Amino acid sequence: MTGVVLNNVVKRFGDVQVIHGVDLEIEDGEFCVFVGPSGCGKSTLLRMVAGLEETTEGKIHIGDRDVTDMDPSERGVAMVFQTYALYPHMTVAQNMGFGLKMTGHPKEVIDSKVGEASRILKLDPYLDRRPKALSGGQRQRVAIGRAIVRGPDVFLFDEPLSNLDAELRVEMRVEIARLHEEIGATMIYVTHDQTEAMTLADKIVVLRDGRIEQVGKPMDLYRDPDNKFVAGFIGSPSMNFVKGEATGGKVTVPGLAAELDLSVNLPQDGRKVEVGVRPEHIELDAAGDTHVVELTEALGGVSYAYLVAPTGERLIVEERGDYRTEKGAKVGVSYPIDKVYLFDGETEMRLR
Ligand SMILES: Nc1ncnc2c1ncn2[C@@H]1O[C@H](COP(=O)(O)OP(=O)(O)OP(=O)(O)O)[C@@H](O)[C@H]1O
Ligand SMILES: [Mg+2]
Secondary structure, three states, X not given: OOOEEEEEEEEEEOOEEEEEEEEEEEOOOOEEEEEOOOOOOHHHHHHHHHOOOOOOEEEEEEOOEEOOOOOHHXXXXXXXXXXXXXXXXXXHHHHHHHHHHHOOOOHHHHHHHHHHHHHHOOOHHHOOOOHHHOOHHHHXXXXXXXXXXXXXXXXXXXXXXXXXXXXXHHHHHXXXXXXXXXXXXXXXXXXXXXXXXXXXOOEEEEEEOOEEEEEEOHHHHHHOOOEHHHHHHOOOOXXXXXXXXXXXXXXXXXOOOOOEOOOOOOXXXXXXXXXXXXXXXXXXXOOOOOEEEEEEEEOOOEEEEEEEOOOOOEEEEEEEOOOOOOOOOEEEEEOOHHHOEEEEOOOOEEOO
């Protein structure tokens, strides 16, 4: 069993604490994705698992081994970075086999492992080329191949696709999903990309300022966020939030025709709340005139309308197909009651 377990893991750089007691269990064979805003500690946490950063406090286990103080080479992990860092003077095959050669493996073993990795990654036609004669996607596949030949228990990926153009990203995303299916190894993957997180992950870990906000399956986080941060972070475009007031068991939102009669435990009367609703759940009412359409965007399959509420708050509405809403028009909005999320105005925790 080669799951990864973090117990109360802390990281300080000098006086600055960047990871604040993280507890996390990643199961054997699981695809775990770290997401969170820039600077929240995703790379640091990954590098601590890899052994590239010392762990200030706490314990890291890989399988049943305590690796907290082990060298990176002893941990059974292989890391793939955003920049592929291939050796320019070596061929693809030499690049992939280099690690094994350095550790004294015989040529037959290296050839067979490189052959296996290049089959999985469809790199056979390129084995004799040098990196400069490859596309970005092919180079990144070589970097992944270099990880595969080492036969690690755990693969660590730090934004491996962020240097690729949009089309290649999609292609490589599918390749990585296939790789995980075929190899079945535990993988930890850092990304900024919503689609990568949602589609690749068995489990998403949402980080903020060095702490875990929520852990769960992609669609569970999407449907059932614990707080406003997770609600706003998972899903693209983001969930809309408007300020409201909880009075007499109902929620009033300025500019919204009806009060919201939500079956949640509302705080005391007059308490400030935030109402969250996803772009795809807002319904536009052409007969209304409370909101102004500031901008519309037609993307083909979907369109977005950017609205300004009477309070000055901004809302994004997603519509299927071509846009029906005109820039400058006035519209009303409503949302189905069962699609509305409610958050405490102060703590930002979900009210259920
Ligand atoms: N060697 C270091 N010395 C001091 N501070 C560091 C060091 N490395 C990272 N940090 C700080 O730790 C925090 C977390 O950085 P980290 O690189 O883990 O963030 P990240 O979530 O990967 O961000 P990004 O999405 O931009 O890659 C940041 O505030 C960063 O400035
Ligand atoms: Mg990073």
